[in-house]
Amino acid sequence: MQGRYTAPATLPARQGFQRVLIKAIDPVSEHESTAVLTVLTSSVSVSPLIQVCNYGERIALSARSSRATPLKWTVVDPVAGESGTLEDGVDAPHEKFYVAGAGGAGNTYVLDTITVSDDQHTQSIQVLVLRHSPMLFITLVSVNDQRAELKVVVNGHDLQVTWSLDGPGSIDATGVYSCDAEAPERYVVVFAEFEDDALGTMAGHLILPLPLSGSSGVVQALTGTAGGSAANAMPRSLSGIVQRAGAGTLTQGWGAVAAVSRSELNRHIEQQYIERYQDLAFLPLFTGDIVVDERQGDTVRLKQVELGVPVLSFLPDSPGSGSVLVTMNMVSGRYSGLHQPEGSATTVSGSSIISEPMGFRLAMTVDLFVGDEGHVLLDLAGGVDIACNLGGLDDVINLRLADFFAEEFKQIALHRRVFSVLQAQLNRYHVQTPASLRLVTRAAPRSSDARMDTTTGDGALVLFMGAQDGDAEGVFAPTDDFVYPIPDDRGEDGQPTYGTVLMLSQETQSMIERERLHVADCLKFTGGRVFEPLEQYRPHDLLLFGSLRSTQASITPLFSTLKAGQTQRFALHNPQGEEIPATSWSALSIKSHLAAGSGSISSSGVYTAPGLEAIGHDALRVVITATYEESGAVVKVSALVGVVSRSMELAPSVTVVPGGDALQPVSLAASTLDGSPVSWALLGTELGSLSTVDKGALFSPDARSGKRALAVQQIQALGNDRGIATVLIAKGQQTLRIEPAFVPRARPKVAVQLHDDSALLLGFERRWKVAGGLGTVDQQGLFMPPDQAFVASSVVSCEVLSKGVVMAYGYSVIELSEVIDEESWQEMSMFIVTVPGSSPPYGNTGNLYPNGYQQLRLQIKTQIRPHNNIEYELSPTERASMRLVDDESNQCIESVLSHLEGIPEGDGQTWRVRSQYNRFELSGAGVLAAESGLDASRTITQYFFLHSRAVSGFVKVFHAKFQDDNAKWWTSLMVEEINSKVEITPRHLPRFDARSYTFIPRRAHGDGGDPPVDPPSSGAPDFGVDVHFDYQFETTDYWTLTFINPETQQWVNFETLKFLPSKPDGDGINTSIILWESELEEEKMFSWTGFIFDDPAVIGDVSKVNFDEALQDVMGDVHTLDIDVKMSLFETGKLVISLHRLRGLKYIPVGDSRDKLMGEIVVLLLDKQGNAHKRRIGFLATGVGRRNRLMHTLYSV
Incomplete structure (x- = not known):
């Protein structure tokens, strides 16, 4: 029998293939053999049947034929400028690459069909090309064997779209698809379109697998249901976000919402991290001993471990909180393990020189919070769930290290450990700057851009801001339909196009003057970074898509x-x-x-x-x-x-594994200067196995090595340099003490003398040997390193023998290095604290106004005593650790946060210190000396600027201290008797009354000359008596508020201005006031105010008169509010309230804007000495013509 098989003439229409089991049996032996044969309906098979891609992408397609004839590939009916093209595969005749075309302007989709034919059959592949991300999202409502109901749901409402399809079956106007049971196709592409007046044509698609019969579960799994995740799918493209913003779901009832992406926040923090080195405010280096197991005598020692830039990532499991994951790489430093059981010698259990490419890091969860002046802050001391991987595979060590860093962070001064993530500047002059804000952190949903799929931790900080003119706060936490607002659109370089988004509600938009978008200006960043809008849309909320642009070199x-x-x-x-x-x-x-x-x-x-x-x-x-x-x-x-010092480092360079039956594996890491890969190999006698893990290696000792007293395995790392890691497998305790037990640096050809405990087993023979590594040792314990140093360690052991039997042993670990240790200073010759300019003989007393903002300058001088005739100076790290200490409590004085200029009112601290001079006048100030910063001479001078809100007259004593490189604290009390401390007395704050101020008008516009402060004398004057106003219907007067210090009788300028709520029980702030001559229906005589103030820290804030935005609603087009300042009547350091009068604005009896402005304004002014002035300013309280003049009184809550 030949066993010839004849395939069936036809197969069921929808069955693309049929498998046939062929079995052959030997009738004699009854042995059998089985084969599977596949019968195809077509000699051509293709993959994929349909593919979705973005324009410009290159998609691999494949096809095969059961016949030997070549395949013919064709793009069916290509459209010039829209359709894609085919390219040959690389050494694969059965493959082609489809290159998607540009798609054509206005198109969301291009659907190309590619046919593949041999000499008998033809199959097709379809490619659906997206020119931009779809703005409509089709969801499946229901499905059965014959029909599927589809809808487009936006913000919980059905959108009436136009339906179409490519493939078998039909779809009606309501989105009900009916299938063709006899059709052979395996899918249908359904399209939906909607015409929007603002956005034009919006489109979406859905690929339905066929047949519907018997596969409804698959269809639902692929498409989702209206109540499932597909209905709430978050668009990531700009166009999709704009479409979803159509009903105010972005602003959530708030005046404005700002979102800043992880990449832009991290660039901002990175810049702060670098800038702080200029001001000696960088993170400290961490040094300390951490007890791992007190009973076993195991300790970990860190030496000057440096942490890198804090990097933020966003947590998907905490969408309603302000939590972020903060990760900091370990950049440099040394890690050592020490083992000293009671009664035994100290040995080194491990040693590593840390470098950043090794991947050691610290991670923690930190809650961001809103501080004073709208700063969103990150405090490293608030980290929880701290994790560390420096201990390798030892979880106990990693836990102890995490606890160590958690405690160390709490001891760092605020200005070094707190980072400003973002500032939404609160309570400036304009009402559309935010009055209050709440924050959430949001992890980014899965991107519609395939290039984003691999990112983890992406997300944004979202600020919800209440406008000062707005109603109560909006919804918080945001609702489930809140759209993640950062688009995933990318430029030609593959980088995100947008990193910051600002969204304004319609209510807030109505408050904003044309082309004066102060809300955009309220987002502040350090280092000269500004928000630059790139795209603007107004479907409902105003959406500004942009990024942070640097204005600094x-x-x-x-x-x-x-x-x-x-x-x-x-x-x-x-x-x-x-x-x-x-x-x-x-x-x-x-x-x-x-x-x-x-x-x-x-x-x-x-x-x-x-x-x-x-x-x-x-x-x-x-x-x-x-x-x-x-x-x-x-x-x-x-x-x-x-x-x-070396182009390669290993971690650990040496480690000890306890011997016995349960041997621990050793994780190895390497770093190379050029980033080149490293290969690993065991050297000498192999005492275990070596495997590659990630970018490192894992050594697993074998059982026999654990039975020896001391076994040494060296492991070679080969990259751009050569390094050797040493693993010691030690059974039992070391009983012979060797000094030094660890030599961190042994230079080539420079001998190292080792000593054993000669009192142990006195008179017995000693045998020294190199147990592992390079170099030689003589029988007096003199070790000679090899001629050339590379990354390696040597193990030198000493054994005590009795008739050839080892009675005791010990070892020393010696790291080879060409580095010459920097000698450092030993003693100080000067450490004094003084108040510059204070009275002799000691210059250690001073005073200041305890208003939180005036500073008293303290001078700290240090000088190092020469050592070995070398004149050393304190390192910048040591200088950065300098702290001012309360002499009575011995507690360090906390610093002022770097973004603040002093101690705000209501702060819980009565004393704080700042490392920089602020804008206010120093107490007892003479010529301000330049700060030392990073420029040092042998005598180091550092300045501290003290702030106070303490009780007047209560003397406080302070001294200074700093930490040296070995973690020892030095205090000025240790070195000096005279000038070791200073005594500071808070002065009595000056009392201000009406006599301390002048409030005088000058005529800026109109005739009549400068009016007097007071109206004509008693009684209701006849018309014409008040000549400055009665015949002058349109005038502008500048009322200038000035201040004289009652203690010195000297004029003092105002430095800052802030507006406060004018209503006792409200938080609404107005910066203008209005008044009609009367409240009669036909009244048209109207007055209003503006203000002019020159804040030295704000450039260009004096060109125009400032008004409350609500004033535009009251005045309409009766009079422009674009009014230039008359500079000849304005003087910096004074507050000017401009009083404008006109005839022609009809009385308005009711209205929100009118009600807001009918009253008074309240200002908080800080003068040049830091003293606060709270004044209430309004029209005259009574009398005819009271709208013509202003008055001011003390404001108290």
């Missing part, structure tokens, strides 16, 4: 790493990316006590790292600073460079 590269002695050119670029010259360059190492440790930098920005003879540490952080001038001001910007 920057250095490139911003972060870099060099090996000792290498060079790197740094360049200064303006915001447009063009290189500009710097007036000067400087370089400073934050660890070094000598200038040589900083390296050098040329006038053209070429930096040369210190050589191995000068680096003095495993690694250095060097601050590169460029100075340039802009608009007459000197500006400094910085970059950071890491200088490493």
Whole structure:
């Protein structure tokens, strides 16, 4: 028998193939064999049947034929400028690449059909090309074997769309699809379109698998249901977000909502992180011993561990909170493990030099919060669920390390540990700046852009802001239909197009003057970054899509790493990316006590790292600073460079595994300067197995190695350099003490003398040997390193023998290195605290107004006693740790947050300190000396600026302290008897009454001359007596408020202005007031006010008179509010209330805007000495013509 099989002539219409089981049986032996044969309806098979892609994408298509003939590929009826093209596959004749076309203007979709034919059959592939993300989302309401009901649901409402399809069956106007049971197609593409007046044609699609019969569950799983996730699918494209914003779901009843993406927030924090090095406000280096197991004597030692930039990620499981995940890489430092059981010798259980590429990090969850002046703040001391991976596979060590960092963060001064994430500037002059705000953090939903699918932790900070003119706060927390507002649109470079979105409700829009969008200006960032709107839409809410644009120059590269002695050119670029010259360059190492440790930098920005003879540490952080001038001001910007002593580091470089039956595996990591990959291999006798894990390796000791007293396995790492990690497997306790037990740096050809405990087993033979690694040791314990140093450690052991039997042993671990340890200072010759300009002989007393803003300058001087005839100075790290201490409680005085200028009213602290001079006049100020910053000489001078809100007359005593590189605290009390402390007395605050102020009008517009402050004398004057007003129907007077200090009788300028609520029980703020001559129906004589104030910190705020936005609703087009300031009548440091009069505005009896402005305004002014002035300003209380003049009184709650 031949076994010839004949396939059936036909198959069921919808059955694309049929499998046939063929079995052959030997009748003699009864052995059998089985084969499977597939019968196809077509000799051509294709994959995929349909593919959805974005325009410009390249999609792989494949087809095969059961016949030997070649395949013919064709794009059916291509449309020029819209359809895609086919390209040949690479060495694969059965493959083609479809390259999607541009799609044509106005199209959401292009549907191309590609046919594939042999000489007998033809099959087709369809590609649905998206020109932009769909704005409509089709959901499945119900499905059965014959029909499927479809809808487009927007904000909970059905949208009446136009339906169409490509494929078998039909769809009616209500979205009910009816299938064709006899059709062979396996899917149908359904389209929906809607014409919007503002957005034009919006479209969406859905691919329904066929047949419906027997697969309704599959259809529902693929499409979702109206009540499921598909109905609430969050659009990520700009067009989709705009469409969903049509009914106010973005603003949620708030006046404005701002959303800032993770990438822009992290750039902002990164810039703060770098800038703080200029002001000695960088994060400290962490040094300390952490007890892991007290009973076993296990301790972990950290030495100058540096943490990198805090990076924010967003948590998908906490959508209603302000929580973020903060991750900080460990950039440098040294990690050591020590083992010292009671009665036994100290041994090293592990040692690692930390470098950033190794992937060691600290992670924690932190709640963002809103501080004073609308700042959204991140306080590292508030971190919870802290996790650390520095301990490798040892969870106990990682837990102890996490606890250590949690406690250390709480001890860091506020100005070093708190970062400003964003500022929504509150309570400035304009009512549309936010009066209150709430925040949430939102993880980004899955992106419609395939390139975004791999991102994790993406999200945004969302601020909900209540406008000062608005009603109560909106919905909080936001409802489920709140659309994630950051689009995922990307530019040609693959980077996100938009990073910040500002959304204004219709109510807020009505308050905003044309082309004066102050709400956009209220988003503030450090480092000269401003919000730049790129797109604007107004479907219902006003949507501004943009990004943060830098207005400040920057250095490139911003972060870099060099090996000792290498060079790197740094360049200064303006915001447009063009290189500009710097007036000067400087370089400073934050660890070094000598200038040589900083390296050098040329006038053209070429930096040369210190050589191995000068680096003095495993690694250095060097601050590169460029100075340039802009608009007459000197500006400094910085970059950071890491200088490493070796091009490769291993972690751990050495580690000890306890012997016995249960041996622990060892996780190994490596870093290379150029980022090149590393290969791993066991050297010498193999005591276990080695496997590659992620970018590192895992060594698993075998059972036999755990039975030996001391076994050493060395593991080679080979990359751009060669390194050797050492694993010691030690059974039992080391009984012979070796000193030193650990040598962190042994230089080539420089001998290291080791000593054993000669008192143990006195007189017995000693045998020294190199148990692992390179180098030699003689029988007196003198170890000689190899001629060339590379990344490796040597293990030198000493055994006590009795007739050849080992009675006791010990070992020392020696790391090979070419670095010469930087010697440091030992004693101080000066540490004094004084008040500059205070009375002799000691200069240690001072006073200040306890108003929270006036500063008293304190001077701290330190000088190091020369050591070995070398004159050292405090390192920048040591200087940055300087704190002012309350002499009575011994508690450090907390700092003023960097974004504030003093202690706000209501602060719980009565004393705070700032490292920088603020805008207010110093108490007892003479000439303000320049701050030392990063420029140091041998005698270091640092200035602290003290603030107070303490009780007047209560003397407070302070001294100073700092922490050295070995974590020892030094106080001024330890070094000096005279000038070791200062005594500060809060002064009595001056009392202000009406005699302390003048409020005088000057005629700015109109005739009649300058009016007197008071109206004509008693009684109701006849018309014409008040000549400055009676015949002058349209005038403008500038009422100027000035202040004289009653104690000094000197005029004092006002420095800041803030408006307060004018109603006792309300929080509404108005900046203008209005009044008609009478409340008669036909009254047309009308007065209103504006204000003029020059805040020195705000550029260009005096060109126009400022008015409350509600005034426009009252006045309409009767009179313009675009009024220039008459500069000849204005003086900086004074508050001017402009009083405008006109004839022609008919009396308005009721109305929200009218009611808001009928009353008084309340201002809070801080004068140049920091004293507060709360004044209530209004029209005259009584009398005919009271709208012509103003008066002011004390404001008290």
